[in-house]
Amino acid sequence: MSEPLAESEPRTTIRLLDGFVLEHGPTPLHVIPGARRLLALLAVRQAPVSRAVVAAMLWPEATARRAAACLRSTLWRLAQPGAPLVEPTEDALRLGAAVDVDFHRACRLAATAAEAGTPDPGAVALLKADLLPGWSDQWLAAEQDWWHEARLRALEALSTRFRSAGDRHRAHQAALAAVQSDPLRESAHRTLVELHLDDGNPAQAVRQYRSYRSRLRAELGLEPSPEIHRLVGPLLGGRA
Known part of the structure; x- marks a missing residue:
């Protein structure tokens, strides 16, 4: 007798259109401002961004050392078991591969509209x-x-x-x-x-x-x- 199929894991979604929202399945998740900006930056860029560039863009008024420390703190706050929200790649960061983004789908629709x-x-x-x-x-x-x-x-x-x-x-x-x-x-x-x-x-x-x-x-x-x-x-x- 075959075993019942396991329920699929809820998807993590970032919404950038009409405002920022992070959801796991149907549940909105609270995100501190610094982490929200980091996730938004990586979601908009749709490609790995070097840590130094991320730190400089998100904390432009801080020194390079202070900005790097702020980035490390923000990444620590975003750490979670299972599918990560942010994935490191060598000296760069990118959005987790399992995270859906409404802006990405909208860009695809815009590109094929004609x-x-x-x-x-x-x-x-x-x-x-x-x-x-x-x-x-x-x-x-x-x-x-x-x-x-x-x-x-x-x-x-x-x-x-x-x-x-x-x-x-x-x-x-x-x-x-x-x-x-x-x-x-x-x-x-x-x-x-x-x-x-x-x-x-x-x-x-x-x-x-x-x-x-x-x-x-x-x-x-x-x-x-x-x-x-x-x-x-x-x-x-x-x-x-």
Whole structure:
């Protein structure tokens, strides 16, 4: 008689989108600020980082000796039996191989957003989220800027794919998520205007255009491009 299958171990997950959360299975785990920043750094980099670089990035105001001591203390606090959260590799550190990271999945979705095939229905929920909002660490700024642009482009690409697949609901969701993330991004507004026109809602298309135009004028003193003018011009007697 065969023995019953053992229950699988709960997965450890780090969430970086819309804020930092460390979970073991469904249970959130408390992490001190220093350890939180270390885990976030290794999760964002997705590759081994030398100990000296980690210490200098996380404790930029400290001396090299003091920063190294802070790193050792933080690693000691993160030590746990079983699957480690942080793995040493020669003179470097990397995130534990068994740790799942939502940002990694989001990056993969962003990289494949324009590929042919049926889009992942859950992609919009991940791509509309910011990377560690509210964090102002110097090492993170460039990553946040990159992710902001990458996810906006991916959302627009997904909207086009959903639209081509006949899924207008998710096409609207993706385009609206891009607009909400960057209210001055004309390409996202243009996509929404096109979707409203395709759905036979000219009044909504005009409202979308006018809302964008008003905000663009108020915040930057600019006018919308001729491309979006041409979409709504026929609805306004040629006067956009």
